[in-house]
Amino acid sequence: MHNDSPFWCVQGIIYGFLGPNGAGKSTLIQILTTLMLPTEGHVHVAGYDVVHHPNQVRSNIGVALQDTGVDPMLTGRELLQIQGRLFNLSRPEAKSRATSLLSQFGLEEAADKRIRTYSGGMRRRLDLALALVHQPPILFLDEPTTGLAPVNRTALWKLLQAVQKQTGVTVFLTTQYLEEADALCDNIGIIHQGQMIAEDSPQTLKRRLERDVIELEPAHTSDLNPLLQRIGSTYEAAQDRNVIRVFTPHGASAIGQVLADVSAIGVELAGLKVAPPTIDMCFLS
Amino acid sequence: MSVSMPSLEREQIRAHFWRDLMVLTNRSIQVTLRVPWAIIPNLAISLFFLFVYQGGLSGIAKMPGFSGTHYLNFILPVAVVSGAVGGAGSAGQALIRDLDNRYFTKLRITPVSRTALVLAPMIAGMLQLVVQTALIPVVALLMGLKTPTGAAGLLVIILLAAGWGLAFAGYAVATALRSGNGQAAQAATFIFFPLLFLSDTFVPLNLIGAKWMRIAAHINPTTYVFDAMRSVLVRGWQGRPLLWGALAIVILCAVTLSFAVYTATKTLRRS
Numbered sequence: 013m014h015n016d017s018p019f020w021c022v023q024g025i026i027y028g029f030l031g032p033n034g035a036g037k038s039t040l041i042q043i044l045t046t047l048m049l050p051t052e053g054h055v056h057v058a059g060y061d062v063v064h065h066p067n068q069v070r071s072n073i074g075v076a077l078q079d080t081g082v083d084p085m086l087t088g089r090e091l092l093q094i095q096g097r098l099f100n101l102s103r104p105e106a107k108s109r110a111t112s113l114l115s116q117f118g119l120e121e122a123a124d125k126r127i128r129t130y131s132g133g134m135r136r137r138l139d140l141a142l143a144l145v146h147q148p149p150i151l152f153l154d155e156p157t158t159g160l161a162p163v164n165r166t167a168l169w170k171l172l173q174a175v176q177k178q179t180g181v182t183v184f185l186t187t188q189y190l191e192e193a194d195a196l197c198d199n200i201g202i203i204h205q206g207q208m209i210a211e212d213s214p215q216t217l218k219r220r221l222e223r224d225v226i227e228l229e230p231a232h233t234s235d236l237n238p239l240l241q242r243i244g245s246t247y248e249a250a251q252d253r254n255v256i257r258v259f260t261p262h263g264a265s266a267i268g269q270v271l272a273d274v275s276a277i278g279v280e281l282a283g284l285k286v287a288p289p290t291i292d293m294c295f296l297s
Numbered sequence: 298m299s300v301s302m303p304s305l306e307r308e309q310i311r312a313h314f315w316r317d318l319m320v321l322t323n324r325s326i327q328v329t330l331r332v333p334w335a336i337i338p339n340l341a342i343s344l345f346f347l348f349v350y351q352g353g354l355s356g357i358a359k360m361p362g363f364s365g366t367h368y369l370n371f372i373l374p375v376a377v378v379s380g381a382v383g384g385a386g387s388a389g390q391a392l393i394r395d396l397d398n399r400y401f402t403k404l405r406i407t408p409v410s411r412t413a414l415v416l417a418p419m420i421a422g423m424l425q426l427v428v429q430t431a432l433i434p435v436v437a438l439l440m441g442l443k444t445p446t447g448a449a450g451l452l453v454i455i456l457l458a459a460g461w462g463l464a465f466a467g468y469a470v471a472t473a474l475r476s477g478n479g480q481a482a483q484a485a486t487f488i489f490f491p492l493l494f495l496s497d498t499f500v501p502l503n504l505i506g507a508k509w510m511r512i513a514a515h516i517n518p519t520t521y522v523f524d525a526m527r528s529v530l531v532r533g534w535q536g537r538p539l540l541w542g543a544l545a546i547v548i549l550c551a552v553t554l555s556f557a558v559y560t561a562t563k564t565l566r567r568s
Contacts, residue, residue, distance in 0.1 A: 045406055046406065047405060067408040070407060073406075075403075075406045077399070077402065079399045079402075080399070081402050082399075083324075083400045085327075085331050086328065090324075094320055094321075095403075098317060098404070098407045099408070126331075
């Protein structure tokens with residue numbers, strides 16, 4: 013990442029890091045979690061230099077990477093206890109912490125079964141529990157819900173929000189799901205080609221666009237081109253599959269004129285929506 | 298790039314090497330015990346060597362160069378050493394499994410001692426090979442093995458095998474870390490074959506016909522380990538061959554463990 017200005021993550025929030033593939037999100041996570049050395053500059057996490065004091069950094073962070081790093085031959089309880097011991101917990105402490113986490117993450121029933129029998133969602137929850145064994149003040153999550161079914165994804169969001177609220181842990185996550193960042197994060201940083209191009213709350217990022225989006229879906233796809241030409245002569249408009257998006261500073265005021273244009277060229281609409289911009293649109297802009 | 302986060306007061310956790318080593322070694326043993334069948338192929342190969350060589354070659358023990366030695370006593374070290382090396386290879390395989398399922402990455406993000414991270418699978422592999430190699434003399438006893446040094450002699454053989462296995466465990470772990478690939482790590486263990494067979498494996502040194510092979514056998518450290526084992530199995534307690542055998546093991550351990558530590562340092566330095 014080529015950005016000389018430092019960025020700060022406020023304590024006790026969920027910070028989302030978004031960017032297209034190849035933007036450097038995973039590399040940044042690897043550097044912040046001491047898995048990779050930075051090629052230049054200085055990186056501090058929890059006040060410790062990741063190059064010179066990696067063990068202090070490791071003691072202060074919990075990490076769940078894209079690929080769940082679990083040993084399938086052990087049980088969930090055993091793995092949590094081992095993790096606890098490696099983070100300096102005594103045997104009784106590790107045992108008690110494992111029991112408490114298994115309960116918190118809904119894994120009591122599977123606690124003594126080998127991890128190879130766990131579903132993808134269970135493995136994710138266990139991975140998250142492993143990251144929290146030592147009650148770290150900072151939690152790094154690299155695309156925590158990638159590959160999960162939508163229902164599991166939503167469940168994990170709720171779990172993550174509950175854990176964050178309960179523990180006050182600072183969460184730093186990367187995601188390719190923009191709706192995830194929108195739903196979870198207090199602050200979002202957007203990286204593109206190695207540069208931080210925007211950083212703010214999801215609401216402010218959306219407000220920055222200062223416009224609404226009117227989505228028009230013609231009943232016949234043959235009407236897409238004429239509709240785009242007609243609307244595009246007055247407003248900023250773009251086609252996305254079978255929908256024409258019209259960008260306007262105030263959707264409610266513009267909708268009358270837009271519908272008049274639609275009617276003037278005799279296009280029948282199958283769908284119409286006026287909505288505030290999504291994070292996707294922040295990206296696209 | 299510069300990234301800063303709020304400074305949080307938290308007591309620094311020191312690396313507790315012995316605790317880490319114990320926790321990780323226990324875990325490796327636990328995993329090994331859950332796949333007990335994994336040791337069967339290696340044990341079967343060693344016993345196969347013992348049965349086939351004893352059955353097919355025992356007649357050559359009547360040659361003068363053997364000085365009346367029973368061939369079972371002569372060939373037993375070959376089965377033991379091959380078993381030890383195979384068991385040591387499992388240390389590399391265990392590490393490869395951890396690399397493949399990303400558990401190794403998870404361990405790297407903990408403040409665990411890096412040395413313990415590498416030593417644990419080696420120690421677990423060594424313990425596994427001790428169990429395996431202990432079974433081979435038991436089978437040999439059932440086949441009629443008689444030794445001048447008794448149970449103590451067999452214990453020495455197991456200890457020598459354990460040392461030899463540790464050296465190979467170091468090599469297996471280093472190649473696993475270096476390649477990060479199970480097949481490459483497995484392929485690297487083929488170095489064992491020249492070491493096993495370019496030696497006085499089947500006949501004493503003075504009966505090896507080709508001069509180049511005699512030279513190779515003199516250079517090969519395996520020869521000295523075989524000699525040490527055969528001395529207790531055939532001749533009784535003799536200091537010199539045991540010393541040379543122990544020295545060969547120490548030197549090989551020093552080389553392979555240094556290689557393992559160097560590779561680990563390089564690989565884990567985030568390298």
